[in-house]
Amino acid sequence: MSTALVILAAGKGTRMKSDLPKVLHSIAQTPMLVHAMRAGASLSPARTVIVAGHGAEAVEKTAKAEDESAIVVRQTEQLGTAHAVAQAREALAGFDGDVIVLYGDTPFIEPDTLRRMIDARASHDLVMLGFDIAEVQPRYGRLIMDGDRLEKIVEYKDATEEQRAIRFTNSGLLACNAALLFDLIDQVSNENASGEYYLTEIVSLANARGLSATAIKCAESETLGVDSRADLAAADAEFQARARADLLDVGVTLMAPDTVYLAADTVIGRDTVIEPNVVFGPGVTVESGATIRAFSHLEGCHVSRGAIVGPYARLRPGTELAENTRIGNFVEIKNAEIAEGAKVNHLSYIGDASVGAATNIGAGTITCNYDGVMKHRTTIGQNVFVGSNTMLVAPVTVGDGAMTATGTVVTRDVEPDALAVARAKQDNKPGYARKLFDMLKAKKARRDKGA
Ligand code: UD1
Ligand code: MG
DSSP: OOEEEEEEEOOOOGGGOOSSOGGGSEETTEEHHHHHHHHHHTTOOSEEEEEEBTBHHHHHHHHHHHOTTOEEEEOSSOOOHHHHHHTTTGGGTTOOSEEEEEETTOTTOOHHHHHHHHHHTTTOSEEEEEEEOSSOOSOSOEEEEETTEEEEEEOGGGOOHHHHTOOEEEEEEEEEEHHHHHHHHHTOOOOSTTOSOOGGGHHHHHHHTTOOEEEEEEOHHHHOOOOSHHHHHHHHHHHHHHHHHHHHHTTOEESSGGGOBOOTTOEEOTTOEEOSSOEEOSSOEEOTTOEEOTTOEEOSEEEOTTOEEOSSEEEOTTEEEOTTOEEEETEEEEEEEEOTTOEEEESOEEEEEEEOTTOEEOTTOEEEOBOSSOBOOEEEOTTOEEOTTOEEESSEEEOTTOEEOTTOEEOSOBOTTOEEOOSOOOOOOTTHHHHHHHHHHHHHHHHHHHO
């Protein structure tokens, strides 16, 4: 049986107090919508439909960047969750499997839970996902059960005091055959406390037709909905705690776990040591046995086995560090490959470049990659010694085994084994320093007397 996803993402998220649509706010530097899409993708869905409304253009852009085949439909007016799902009808024309409805603002749903929903469909026409709330709170629909039969869902606003005390509540996620789902939705009315078309009404509609509805349970942490910035921060903290625990579990050393900030897709191999206060942006992979020293910032890069990065290093997108490379303090690397055993130890900017194996880049070296209009590449060979404070004006190539003298501004290619020197010749003037000092001291004495 094939599956399709419908992800609801049209809401404004008023309580976020933001110009950005709620589902584009990030947890672990990844939009909530993308978290939901990734959980759903684990089911290899035949189609993924995203219902966008507020900020639809931005939502579409993010959705397409994650999954080019995702279909984004518009809900121009937010008339309720049932109305939102109805917008997916055309996009699912001809599809006759199961639809799983997900929320774009419920980022922590586990693939395993989605699979359990599908399994439960074998014995029920409609499967809702519920969770037990630890504390009774004035949100979430209450699931009215009779054994494992789900009778109806009552929204908090519409519930009696007795129903409000129920702790088994609705996550909003459901699984149902596509044709049946749209058929039930056609019957949903908006006669309730909010005047909205509630998706939850399909439960009583299914029961009225003699169909069977049930609700399965997941952990409250999985259905944690994000409605405010405080919820967002709490959700991020929860994500970080879990991701750090997972890293410790696979054999990564985190010297001060609480100070390491991870992205949703950070991958780190065993026996790598992460010192305190390291930030991982999206797209970082670190192999086994590397060391990331304190206060480093990494994004979109790959660090190979045995490399040592930092303290205070910044690796930007497109950085590839080969085995046993050394990147030291106050070094920024962008879109550059640093080959095995090469060193960039101090105060350098290496951008749009390749650095050959065992090459040493001296302190203060800059690849001048930008001419104000275009970016250019710098190619440095193997076993090169780049002297301190060398400016490499790209495009430029330095051959294998070459050297550049300290302070050289390299504007022409340097052939292999050559020494490039481009700086003013030094001229020592004997006794001049003493004369100059005497002159300056006399001048100061005259000034002090006059004052
Ligand atoms: C909904 C459920 C409630 C459940 C809760 C779980 C209904 C009627 N209620 O309530 O039982 O306990 O979620 O969090 O379904 N959306 C749209 N278009 C709309 C309305 C909503 O796309 O017209 C999207 C929102 O962006 C959001 C999701 O649907 O992602 C849920 O909407 P929301 O307004 O948050 O519903 P709740 O009141 O929380
Ligand atoms: Mg909500």
